Every structure is written in C-alpha cells, then in structure tokens.
Amino acid sequence: DGGITQSPKYLFRKEGQNVTLSCEQNLNHDAMYWYRQDPGQGLRLIYYSQIVNDFQKGDIAEGYSVSREKKESFPLTVTSAQKNPTAFYLCASSIDTGSYTEAFFGQGTRLTVV
Amino acid sequence: QKEVEQNSGPLSVPEGAIASLNCTYSDRGSQSFFWYRQYSGKSPELIMSIYSNGDKEDGRFTAQLNKASQYVSLLIRDSQPSDSATYLCAVSRLSNTGKLIFGQGTTLQVKP
Numbered sequence: 001d002g003g004i005t006q007s008p009k010y011l012f013r014k015e016g017q018n019v020t021l022s023c024e025q026n027l028n029h030d031a032m033y034w035y036r037q038d039p040g041q042g043l044r045l046i047y048y049s050q051i052v053n054d055f056q057k058g059d060i061a062e063g064y065s066v067s068r069e070k071k072e073s074f075p076l077t078v079t080s081a082q083k084n085p086t087a088f089y090l091c092a093s094s095i096d097t098g099s100y101t102e103a104f105f106g107q108g109t110r111l112t113v114v
Numbered sequence: 115q116k117e118v119e120q121n122s123g124p125l126s127v128p129e130g131a132i133a134s135l136n137c138t139y140s141d142r143g144s145q146s147f148f149w150y151r152q153y154s155g156k157s158p159e160l161i162m163s164i165y166s167n168g169d170k171e172d173g174r175f176t177a178q179l180n181k182a183s184q185y186v187s188l189l190i191r192d193s194q195p196s197d198s199a200t201y202l203c204a205v206s207r208l209s210n211t212g213k214l215i216f217g218q219g220t221t222l223q224v225k226p
Contacts, residue, residue, distance in 0.1 A: 031212045042216035097212030099145040100165055105157040
C-alpha cells in the first residue's frame with residue numbers, strides 16, 4: 001500500500017536528550033514536510049524539503065534538525081535545544097511544491113518529555 | 115491578525131442538518147485552499163481542495179471560495195455523527211513552496 005509511515009507512534013524523551021522521528025513515504029513524492037501540532041492548535045511548519053539533499057526552515061525550526069538523503073525519507077531530530085518539545089508531530093508529503101499540490105499526512109508521532 | 119482564521123467552536127448541529135464551517139485568510143496572493151478533517155488523536159485527512167472562485171461539490175461536501183472577500187467555507191449536508199471531528203482550513207501561499215498555513219480548526223459535533 002502506498003502511503004506515509006511515521007514511527008514510533010509514541011515517544012518519550014528525557015530532559016536533555018535528542019530524539020529522532022522517522023518519516024518514510026513510498027508515494028514517489030518530491031516534497032516532504034514536518035509540522036507540529038499543540039493541543040487545540042493548528043499545524044505549524046518546522047522544516048520542508050522540495051528535493052533530495054535540500055531542505056528549508058519553516059516557521060518554528062529552532063531546536064530541530066532534518067536530513068533528506070533519500071527521496072523516501074525525511075527524519076526529524078528534536079534536539080535538547082527545543083525548550084518545549086511535547087507535541088504531536090506530523091509528517092506530510094506532496095508530489096511537488098506547485099501551488100495546486102495536495103499534501104497528505106502520516107499517522108503522526110506523539111512526543112512527550114518526561 | 116492570524117493568516118488563516120477559523121472559529122474554534124464547538125459547532126453543534128443535529129444529525130441530518132447542514133453544517134457550515136468558515137475560514138478567512140489574510141494573504142490576497144493565496145492560490146490554493148484545502149479542508150482537512152482530523153479525528154481526535156489522529157492525523158489530518160484531506161477531504162476537499164478548491165482553487166477557483168465558486169463552489170466545488172464532492173458527495174455530501176461542498177467547498178465555497180470567494181477570493182474577493184478572502185473567505186472559504188465547507189458545507190456538510192446530511193451531517194452524520196461520524197462527521198464529528200475538527201476541520202482544519204489550510205491555505206497555500208503564492209510562493210509555490212508547497213507550504214500550507216493552517217487555521218486552528220473548528221470542532222464539529224453532530225448530535226444524534
């Protein structure tokens with residue numbers, strides 16, 4: 001089945017630790033995105049990538065890092081510099097970054113700092 | 115002013131009624147508009163996209179766009195309890211990066 005797979009579904013992080021969230025897609029999409037959702041809030045863009053080996057900061061990139069070494073994969077690292085990392089993290093992909101392109105989401109990773 | 119604004123609700127409608135969800139946006143250069151449905155604890159699911167002024171219908175859903183008024187809406191006819199969810203409005207900027215700007219979502223409750 002084609003789709004976007006995020007893992008793990010739930011993740012617990014201790015203070016001061018870096019953690020990496022996985023996002024894999026087999027849709028042959030060029031563009032991939034990471035969003036963060038806080039309770040009762042809309043989604044905010046962390047990073048996005050239009051092609052392999054290239055990515056740009058979104059609106060709330062501080063404390064996060066990404067890589068795009070393969071078309072299928074766009075992992076997100078939440079670093080210890082992220083002051084309030086507890087949130088629902090959503091990965092999305094789209095065929096390209098044209099104005100009329102639809103984006104589709106993975107099932108999300110819920111990160112909790114303990 | 116937020117770039118994309120929605121009334122957070124909850125909007126409560128009886129089963130079988132029409133639910134009307136509204137969204138306004140501030141960037142006149144916005145070109146693409148999307149409605150996502152998000153059930154509690156789940157990820158957003160794309161239900162409608164609209165790019166030109168007017169109405170677009172898909173089953174029980176109708177999206178309406180008025181670029182002059184910077185307004186987009188979603189109508190759900192014959193609302194069902196299974197439609198109870200948060201509906202997110204998203205707008206794509208003119209810059210063609212594929213980035214979506216989301217509203218905070220409207221929670222819809224359909225009561226049997």
